[in-house]
Amino acid sequence: MALPPPDPQFVLRGTSAAVHTLHFSCGGQEPDFPILFSGQSGFVHVWNLKTRRVETALDGHGRKSVYWVETMGAKDRLLSQGRDQRICLWDLAEGRTSVTDSVFTENVGFCRCSLLKVAQERWLMAMATKALEEVQVLELPSKTSVCTLKPEVGAKLGMPMCLKLWQLDTGSQPWLVAGYEDGSVILWNLSMGKVWSQLVCHQEPVMSLDFDSEKAKGISGSSEKVLSIWSLNEQQNLQVYKTHELINSGISDITIRSDKKILATAGWDHRIRIFGWKKMKPLAVLDYHTATVHCVAFSDHRNPSERLLAAGSKDHRISVWSIYAQT
Amino acid sequence: CSLPGGSDCSVSFVSQVVGKVCVHGGQKDILGVLVPQLTELTQSDCIWQRICWRLVESVPDRWMEAVLLGFVQSAPGADALSRLLGNLVVKNKKAQFVMTQKLLLLQYGYTTAVLQNVLGYLSLDNLRRALLIKVLQELLETWGSSSAVRHSPVEQQLYISKAILICLSHLKEPEIESCRQELLTNMMAGVKCHLDSSLPQIRRLGMIVAESVSVKINTDGPVLKFQYEEDNETQELKSLLVQAPQHCVVPSLADNRNERAEAALPGELEAAEKPQTATQVVPEEESDTELDSDDDLVPYDMSEDKEIKSTKAPVYIRDCIEVLTGSDDVHKWDATIKALEGLIRKNPAATREVSVELAKILLHVEEKSCIEGFAVLRQKAQVAVLTTDPIPVAQYLTSQFYSLNYSLRQRMDILDVLVLAAQEMSSPKFYGKNKPSNAQKPCIQLLPESNSSKDWRKIVDERIKSKTRRFAKGRSQAETDAGPNKFNSVAGHFFFPLIQNFDRPLSTFDLLGEDHFVLGRLVHTLAILMYLAASAMVVTTMGKALLEFVWALRFHTDAYVRQGLLSCISSILLSVPAAHLLEDVAEALVETQCWLADVVEKDPDGDCRRLALQNLLLMENLKKKLETAPS
Numbered sequence: 033m034a035l036p037p038p039d040p041q042f043v044l045r046g047t048s049a050a051v052h053t054l055h056f057s058c059g060g061q062e063p064d065f066p067i068l069f070s071g072q073s074g075f076v077h078v079w080n081l082k083t084r085r086v087e088t089a090l091d092g093h094g095r096k097s098v099y100w101v102e103t104m105g106a107k108d109r110l111l112s113q114g115r116d117q118r119i120c121l122w123d124l125a126e127g128r129t130s131v132t133d134s135v136f137t138e139n140v141g142f143c144r145c146s147l148l149k150v151a152q153e154r155w156l157m158a159m160a161t162k163a164l165e166e167v168q169v170l171e172l173p174s175k176t177s178v179c180t181l182k183p184e185v186g187a188k189l190g191m192p193m194c195l196k197l198w199q200l201d202t203g204s205q206p207w208l209v210a211g212y213e214d215g216s217v218i219l220w221n222l223s224m225g226k227v228w229s230q231l232v233c234h235q236e237p238v239m240s241l242d243f244d245s246e247k248a249k250g251i252s253g254s255s256e257k258v259l260s261i262w263s264l265n266e267q268q269n270l271q272v273y274k275t276h277e278l279i280n281s282g283i284s285d286i287t288i289r290s291d292k293k294i295l296a297t298a299g300w301d302h303r304i305r306i307f308g309w310k311k312m313k314p315l316a317v318l319d320y321h322t323a324t325v326h327c328v329a330f331s332d333h334r335n336p337s338e339r340l341l342a343a344g345s346k347d348h349r350i351s352v353w354s355i356y357a358q359t
Numbered sequence: 360c361s362l363p364g365g366s367d368c369s370v371s372f373v374s375q376v377v378g379k380v381c382v383h384g385g386q387k388d389i390l391g392v393l394v395p396q397l398t399e400l401t402q403s404d405c406i407w408q409r410i411c412w413r414l415v416e417s418v419p420d421r422w423m424e425a426v427l428l429g430f431v432q433s434a435p436g437a438d439a440l441s442r443l444l445g446n447l448v449v450k451n452k453k454a455q456f457v458m459t460q461k462l463l464l465l466q467y468g469y470t471t472a473v474l475q476n477v478l479g480y481l482s483l484d485n486l487r488r489a490l491l492i493k494v495l496q497e498l499l500e501t502w503g504s505s506s507a508v509r510h511s512p513v514e515q516q517l518y519i520s521k522a523i524l525i526c527l528s529h530l531k532e533p534e535i536e537s538c539r540q541e542l543l544t545n546m547m548a549g550v551k552c553h554l555d556s557s558l559p560q561i562r563r564l565g566m567i568v569a570e571s572v573s574v575k576i577n578t579d580g581p582v583l584k585f586q587y588e589e590d591n592e593t594q595e596l597k598s599l600l601v602q603a604p605q606h607c608v609v610p611s612l613a614d615n616r617n618e619r620a621e622a623a624l625p626g627e628l629e630a631a632e633k634p635q636t637a638t639q640v641v642p643e644e645e646s647d648t649e650l651d652s653d654d655d656l657v658p659y660d661m662s663e664d665k666e667i668k669s670t671k672a673p674v675y676i677r678d679c680i681e682v683l684t685g686s687d688d689v690h691k692w693d694a695t696i697k698a699l700e701g702l703i704r705k706n707p708a709a710t711r712e713v714s715v716e717l718a719k720i721l722l723h724v725e726e727k728s729c730i731e732g733f734a735v736l737r738q739k740a741q742v743a744v745l746t747t748d749p750i751p752v753a754q755y756l757t758s759q760f761y762s763l764n765y766s767l768r769q770r771m772d773i774l775d776v777l778v779l780a781a782q783e784m785s786s787p788k789f790y791g792k793n794k795p796s797n798a799q800k801p802c803i804q805l806l807p808e809s810n811s812s813k814d815w816r817k818i819v820d821e822r823i824k825s826k827t828r829r830f831a832k833g834r835s836q837a838e839t840d841a842g843p844n845k846f847n848s849v850a851g852h853f854f855f856p857l858i859q860n861f862d863r864p865l866s867t868f869d870l871l872g873e874d875h876f877v878l879g880r881l882v883h884t885l886a887i888l889m890y891l892a893a894s895a896m897v898v899t900t901m902g903k904a905l906l907e908f909v910w911a912l913r914f915h916t917d918a919y920v921r922q923g924l925l926s927c928i929s930s931i932l933l934s935v936p937a938a939h940l941l942e943d944v945a946e947a948l949v950e951t952q953c954w955l956a957d958v959v960e961k962d963p964d965g966d967c968r969r970l971a972l973q974n975l976l977l978m979e980n981l982k983k984k985l986e987t988a989p990s
Contacts, residue, residue: 034657034658034660034661036659036660037661280667293656303664308656314658314661315656315657315658315659317661317664
């Protein structure tokens with residue numbers, strides 16, 4: 033007899049706008065408090081998860097929507113990407129809230145950037161640029177361009193919709209998996225700056241994807257009813273592994289937990305679905321929100337039993353769940 | 360029988376022996392030895408064939424029938440029969456009568472193989488083919504006669520249908536040409552009688568034969584096509600239309616090895632195809648055997664996860680009524696129909712206010728859009744209304760059953776709804792279903808009870824279980840909650856209005872005349888209602904009324920109606936307490952017993968006879984019970 037799905041552990045209110053992106057930063061040493069960053073219209077809110085209140089509100093994008101936040105290393109350095117075509121780097125140490133640097137992407141799309149740490153104090157960030165189909169990879173904090181990934185002429189991929197930089201282990205060559213508007217997923221080889229493999233996964237634009245570099249398997253969701261799971265074979269070519277039918281169409285975000293055991297999808301049908309990553313076994317359907325869920329994020333707590341899942345939705349709420357934290 | 364080869368001996372003595380043995384019942388023994396040997400010998404040797412023909416022709420007429428029947432049953436195939444008998448059927452009048460009339464029309468007990476033998480035999484020689492056509496025409500006439508359809512048993516009709524199909528399979532084009540018109544007329548007349556029948560099996564037989572005849576006579580152009588449920592019987596019948604290549608079953612003959620090898624080849628090809636599909640399936644399964652550490656992630660209950668519907672279903676009964684009567688919005692209408700039964704059950708008080716109106720709407724509502732299972736949804740909603748407010752709705756429905764201007768389908772729907780509602784109200788398990796078990800997630804979860812209170816019971820139970828020796832385990836089903844039988848108080852309202860007006864014909868509805876199918880359904884409905892009212896107060900009055908009703912209709916020509924009447928008697932005997940029966944209706948019971956005995960002997964329908972026998976047994980048991988009871 034299966035248990036009914038759990039209720040959220042707590043729900044954060046007070047954003048007064050649809051929540052577009054979430055990022056946890058809980059791995060710090062005590063006496064730091066765990067933090068959740070949420071991006072919505074105009075502000076990035078820094079939530080204190082112990083008091084469950086907003087600590088600070090960062091206003092750096094001129095009241096335009098923020099649709100990506102990620103920390104660079106420690107939680108006092110934050111990147112945020114907004115609809116004002118800028119990516120801002122914030123310095124949040126010791127109570128400051130100032131933008132120390134920014135990158136002007138000139139991109140009017142919605143493609144979230146991807147950040148990868150390649151060495152101590154060196155990051156790679158992939159972002160969509162002004163040209164419609166291009167992805168540019170920058171090295172941070174120097175902001176030098178590593179390469180520009182241009183699909184060949186006539187490929188008709190459309191805009192890049194989602195990006196994921198990965199490398200097999202620190203020091204090996206980085207790769208980029210990108211999902212495009214025409215439904216295909218492309219594996220880019222960054223050292224050569226060329227397409228390594230391409231796979232058409234969906235009929236509709238790829239809304240979100242995530243990749244597990246250990247198992248060389250990734251998952252992508254789009255606006256249709258199918259989740260597509262693909263893998264890399266020995267020659268690093270993409271091939272379809274399996275597909276999973278959903279009950280309602282539309283996925284806005286997918287994320288795999290850091291222990292690679294479960295993954296969460298944020299759906300347009302207001303529900304968060306949890307699957308087992310190994311075999312895509314459906315595990316739970318979390319039904320709390322009353323509007324489409326825009327983003328899901330897993331926390332990076334060091335202590336496994338404290339791990340959380342957060343989901344931000346158009347109904348201005350962020351629900352935080354504790355699910356499958358014992359394993 | 361091993362005759363010395365070549366010498367000139369008279370076979371008439373052998374014929375007489377064979378004939379006498381067969382007449383005395385030794386067909387199987389003697390022919391079991393003779394026929395295989397003769398089949399083998401006549402395979403290639405003309406002389407043996409002639410000997411065999413002389414043998415059968417010399418059998419005296421009075422024993423011809425027995426011998427022929429024996430041959431026909433033990434011959435391994437039509438061509439073997441042809442070799443053994445030659446043109447006996449043309450030369451001998453008695454043989455002709457047996458083969459063309461007696462075997463086919465006057466009895467119906469032989470197997471399909473025998474039919475194949477006989478008709479195949481007739482088709483194998485030009486002299487005999489004329490007989491084949493004559494046989495087909497006679498068969499079709501019998502098949503198509505309306506009195507035969509109504510009064511002859513189902514098994515006989517099946518036998519004749521099979522014979523017709525086999526004949527059709529043997530006919531060649533020019534022969535069909537010559538009798539095309541007659542076949543057509545006979546078939547059209549026959550199919551009408553078959554479709555009129557109340558028994559579904561007869562209707563199906565009619566459809567299959569008509570389709571087959573139509574295919575044969577209209578090789579180009581549109582053919583007749585019916586819709587019916589396929590099952591083993593229909594498959595078997597259709598397979599008779601196609602003549603399979605004859606291969607002898609006699610073993611160890613050189614020719615047959617070739618035939619069997621050919622038959623084996625297609626089988627091998629099939630087997631070769633199968634491994635290919637098997638290998639495709641195997642790789643998928645192998646990946647499943649990897650060690651699965653996902654197993655320790657226990658899934659949660661995902662039953663609430665349903666498709667999002669864009670239109671919301673109405674939440675109030677009166678809204679539903681508005682949508683069903685007025686609205687043009689198809690999505691809303693769909694959502695209403697799907698949600699209606701649930702709403703009715705959850706809001707009994709609100710439903711009772713508008714019950715008759717709702718029943719009226721549901722009776723008349725027609726399918727506006729193609730949703731799946733519309734008929735089922737409507738019926739469930741009707742049953743829900745009826746069980747929520749039985750008396751007024753039952754009054755309405757039973758009065759409408761006898762009103763003008765309803766289609767037969769609607770009248771039968773009324774009967775179905777009454778029966779389903781009665782079943783639901785008289786059955787205990789539905790009582791517990793109305794509790795909303797885990798319909799909504801509780802927003803506040805109750806803390807789990809502290810362990811001590813529940814556990815002691817468990818521990819004590821365990822201890823008792825381990826200490827008791829059990830001799831036999833009783834049924835381990837959980838006991839269903841007991842609840843009051845809601846049907847008892849309303850049984851009369853369901854039953855009496857239905858039984859009152861059956862002999863009053865209306866302009867559009869004549870139960871005793873054309874609409875005997877509805878009468879059959881009505882009778883079956885009354886039987887079920889009687890059975891379910893076993894513990895009602897009015898059961899004796901119901902029983903008396905039903906007994907009179909059955910008595911009035913007991914000689915009805917339709918077998919389906921008669922079956923219903925016999926079920927009514929069973930219900931009366933089972934439901935009405937025995938003491939009341941003997942008090943009030945003793946004379947009627949005796950008369951009924953005489954009638955039942957008559958049915959057991961003379962009724963052409965097998966099911967009727969069986970039901971009548973069961974009723975007689977029930978009456979016997981009743982009498983015995985009363986005799987042994989201390990009174």
